Amino acid sequence: MAKNKRTGKDRGDAPALGFLGSLRWIWTQLTSMPTALFLLLLLAVAAVPGSIFPQRSMNPETVNEYLEQNPATGPWLDRFQLFDVYSSAWFSAIYILLFVSLVGCIIPRVKKHAQALRTPPPRTPARLDRLPQYTSLSLVEDEADTPSDDEVIDDAYKVLRKRGYRVERRSDATGRSVAAERGYTREIGNLTFHISLIGVLVSVAIGGAFGYAGQRVIVEGETFVNSLVSYDSFTPGTSFNPENLTAYSVKLDKFDIVFDRESKTHFGQPLDFTAHVETRRSADAEPVKEELKVNHPLRINGADVYLVGNGYAPVVTVRDGNGDVSFSGPVVSVPQDSVYTSLMVIKAPDAKPEQLGFQGFLLPTALVDETGFGISGDPNAINPQLHLNSFAGNLGLDDGVPQNVYVLDTENLTEVNSRNLDSGGIVLEAGQTYDLPDGKGSIAFDDLKRFIAVDVNYDPSKTPILIFAFLSLAGLAVSLFTPRRRVWVKLKNEDGQRSIEYALLARGEDPRLERESAELHNIFDSKWPLASQKQDQGEVNA
Numbered sequence: 307m308a309k310n311k312r313t314g315k316d317r318g319d320a321p322a323l324g325f326l327g328s329l330r331w332i333w334t335q336l337t338s339m340p341t342a343l344f345l346l347l348l349l350a351v352a353a354v355p356g357s358i359f360p361q362r363s364m365n366p367e368t369v370n371e372y373l374e375q376n377p378a379t380g381p382w383l384d385r386f387q388l389f390d391v392y393s394s395a396w397f398s399a400i401y402i403l404l405f406v407s408l409v410g411c412i413i414p415r416v417k418k419h420a421q422a423l424r425t426p427p428p429r430t431p432a433r434l435d436r437l438p439q440y441t442s443l444s445l446v447e448d449e450a451d452t453p454s455d456d457e458v459i460d461d462a463y464k465v466l467r468k469r470g471y472r473v474e475r476r477s478d479a480t481g482r483s484v485a486a487e488r489g490y491t492r493e494i495g496n497l498t499f500h501i502s503l504i505g506v507l508v509s510v511a512i513g514g515a516f517g518y519a520g521q522r523v524i525v526e527g528e529t530f531v532n533s534l535v536s537y538d539s540f541t542p543g544t545s546f547n548p549e550n551l552t553a554y555s556v557k558l559d560k561f562d563i564v565f566d567r568e569s570k571t572h573f574g575q576p577l578d579f580t581a582h583v584e585t586r587r588s589a590d591a592e593p594v595k596e597e598l599k600v601n602h603p604l605r606i607n608g609a610d611v612y613l614v615g616n617g618y619a620p621v622v623t624v625r626d627g628n629g630d631v632s633f634s635g636p637v638v639s640v641p642q643d644s645v646y647t648s649l650m651v652i653k654a655p656d657a658k659p660e661q662l663g664f665q666g667f668l669l670p671t672a673l674v675d676e677t678g679f680g681i682s683g684d685p686n687a688i689n690p691q692l693h694l695n696s697f698a699g700n701l702g703l704d705d706g707v708p709q710n711v712y713v714l715d716t717e718n719l720t721e722v723n724s725r726n727l728d729s730g731g732i733v734l735e736a737g738q739t740y741d742l743p744d745g746k747g748s749i750a751f752d753d754l755k756r757f758i759a760v761d762v763n764y765d766p767s768k769t770p771i772l773i774f775a776f777l778s779l780a781g782l783a784v785s786l787f788t789p790r791r792r793v794w795v796k797l798k799n800e801d802g803q804r805s806i807e808y809a810l811l812a813r814g815e816d817p818r819l820e821r822e823s824a825e826l827h828n829i830f831d832s833k834w835p836l837a838s839q840k841q842d843q844g845e846v847n848a
Contacts (some may be wrong), residue, residue, distance in 0.1 A: 336403070337410025345404040352400050356391035359383065363390065363541055367710065392514070393544065401507070408504050412497060419493050426474050427485040430794045437794075437809035439823040445804045446835040453834055455797055458806065459484060461833050462795040465826070471793060483796040488789075489813070495784025502778035506771055513767030515545040520762045525619045525636045526755040529557040532609070532762070552607040557584040557593075561616060561756040565685060574644065574685060581613055581758050598758075608764060615759030617641045617648055618668055620692060623750045626657035632747070633657075636755050639668045640712055645682040646670045650692075651714045652749075653701055661701045662747055665714045666694035666732070680733070690754050694732040696723040698746050722746060789816045793826070806830065 335341060360368040369389045373380040387394035434440055446452060453461065459475060462484045467473045471486035520537040524530050532555065534540065534548045542548075564578040581598040585606060598604050604611040619636035626632045632654040639648030652664040671684035672691035680693050697719035702709065709715065722742055725731045729743045739750040790813040798805050808826060812819045830836075 333410065336407050337414075338407075339411055342404065342407040342411050345400060345407055349397075349400050349404055352397050353391065355388050359388050359391075361389060361391065363393065401511075405504065405507055408500060408507075412500050412504070415493075415500075416497060419490075419497065422493075423490060427472060427487040428792065430476050430478070430480070430483040430485050430796060431809075432480055434794055434796060434807045434809040437811050439810040439819055441808055441823060441827055443806040443808075443827075443830060443834070443836050445806065447802075447804065455482060455799075455804075458797050458804075458834065459795075462806075462808075462830075465829055465833075466793060466795070471791075481796055481798055483794055486793040486795075488791055490790075492785050492788040492790050495781040495786075495788060498781030499778050499785060500781075502774040502781060505774035506778070509767040509770040509774060512770070513543070513765045515543045516550075517543045517763075517765040517767065518546050519764075521614075521759065522762065523638050523757050523759050524556065524558045525638070525757040526558050526561060529555050530760070531555045532607075537762075552609070553589050554606045554609075555586045556604065556606075556611060556760075558582075558758060559584055559595075561758055563616070563685070576685070579613060579616060581616075598760075608766070610763045612761040612763065613758055614761050617757055617759075618646060618670060618687065618690075619755045619757040620650065620668055620690070620751060621753035621755060622652060622692075623752055624652065624654045624657065624662060624664075624747065625749075626654070626662065626747045627660070627745050628658050630658070632662065636757070638712075638757055642667075643682075644685065646685045647682045649712065650694075651712055652694075653703065653711075653714065654747075655701050655703045657747060660698040660746065661703075662742075663697040663699075663701055663714050663716075663719055664694045664732075664749065665697075666692065668692055672735075687754055690736055692732065692734040692751050694723070694734070694749070695721065695725075696732060696742055696746075696749070698722050698742075789818060790814065791816065791819065791822065806834070 360372055362369045372389075373384065376383075383389065387396070391397055431437065435442075445458075459482055463473050463475060466484060466486040469488075471488040472490070473484060473486045476483045476485055518541060520540040522530050522536065522538050530536055532551055532553060534551065558581060560582045562578075562580045562582070563576050564580075566573055566575045566577055569575075579600050583596055583598050583604070584593045585596050585604065586593055587606060596604060598611065598613050600613050603613070617639055618641075619638050621636045622633070623631060624633040633652065633656070637650050637652055639650035641648050646668075648668040648670075650664075650666060650668055652662075654662040667680075669680055669682040669689075669691045670686060671682050671688040673681050673683040673689075675681050680691065697714070697716055699719035702715055702718060721727065722744075723729050723732050732740050732749065734740055734749070734751040736751055736754060739748055741748045792811045792813075793808065795806065795808040798807060808823075808830075810819055810823050810826075
């Protein structure tokens with residue numbers, strides 16, 4: 307049996323907690339404020355891997371590429387769900403524990419504060435002179451306006467109540483007094499802050515469950531309809547239902563860019579982007595002309611449409627060896643530099659007898675440098691040219707394996723045109739057609755259009771998060787700047803000489819307590835005839 311080291315007596319074995327006792331102990335630890343703060347810090351740390359490693363929900367192709375490039379560490383990272391951080395079991399566990407901990411912390415505090423609001427101010431101490439801010443004032447008895455005992459108590463009651471104190475009159479063996487207390491809103495602000503934090507957590511969870519984000523490229527003249535099949539990429543929430551997509555459409559009429567043509571140091575840089583669009587808020591709504599700009603999204607039926615990119619889309623027609631059209635339409639080209647030298651890939655899987663593919667560049671304003679290579683001299687389409695290599699063979703699209711539309715897999719293709727072959731590369735200006743060697747087909751550069759890339763974001767939690775964030779800041783401000791104070795005013799009568807004693811006590815540090823005492827003295831001095839006064843800095847009553 308263990309002995310007490312100080313007394314040498316047997317301490318006895320500690321009683322077993324039991325199952326219910328263990329659960330009670332676990333709940334007590336979980337719902338403590340230090341645990342809530344630790345879980346909040348842990349949640350912030352747990353979110354860090356989401357910014358380090360690619361996330362499958364945002365870009366699955368990047369995750370697959372990472373796994374291919376890191377065959378040793380990649381699978382282990384995937385086992386620990388580091389590519390799905392925000393939907394992982396361990397992140398969700400921290401999130402739920404934080405939510406439970408905050409709720410468990412707040413409910414008892416709300417009950418305790420509700421009880422405190424119904425509790426009268428504490429009793430008047432017998433020795434007010436031991437409190438931090440103490441003042442004794444003597445009344446002049448032979449003046450005509452000398453107040454009675456009732457008037458003194460009533461005046462003190464009214465003064466303190468007017469200054470925001472919760473006041474109560476007292477009468478006991480030590481005399482008549484007034485007890486007052488203020489600062490209950492401090493705890494209300496603190497509770498508001500923590501309740502709002504729970505509201506933010508719930509709102510984020512709702513946004514992650516029912517929100518969605520999607521991307522779409524829209525070429526001039528095309529219309530984007532808000533349906534699942536219209537998105538180029540789509541990231542739904544965990545509880546998203548495609549039937550909840552509201553019907554609206556956005557048609558791109560024209561896209562304008564204003565470039566800097568005056569500055570010598572920033573010549574050619576874009577100054578302004580404007581997408582002229584036609585929107586319909588519903589299937590039966592009338593079309594409305596609107597403008598879409600950077601940082602000025604369209605807000606349609608609760609969704610935000612952001613302008614995030616732009617470029618050129620050459621309109622081409624590809625005919626196969628049989629003379630049939632195997633591809634026709636605009637091809638989105640990806641800008642590579644400030645003068646919009648754009649990478650483009652064309653795939654014609656319907657071409658016969660062999661499938662055809664093209665890759666190369668669009669030069670908006672084609673020039674030839676000193677080495678003989680084509681370059682773009684200006685971002686505007688002054689002299690657009692296509693510089694392409696052609697391929698024939700199996701594009702690999704029939705295998706059912708998804709491919710990047712901006713990458714041409716040439717592993718099973720035969721090069722037909724390039725600078726390294728006798729046939730040379732393909733150079734096309736607007737309106738020209740090029741016939742491929744050996745009768746494999748032809749390609750024509752018909753027109754040049756612009757395109758925009760948009761992000762569509764629907765987040766039902768934005769408004770609740772804004773409200774709760776504002777409430778949390780307001781509650782924090784109230785809790786920080788509202789002092790918790792107690793005041794006692796006592797009427798004493800010794801040997802026919804009446805005096806007024808009052809003292810102030812703050813919960814925690816309150817640098818304005820002395821000023822409050824001075825203001826009360828000035829008010830009492832203006833109400834009652836005072837013969838003398840004595841103000842002391844008393845000792846804090848332990």
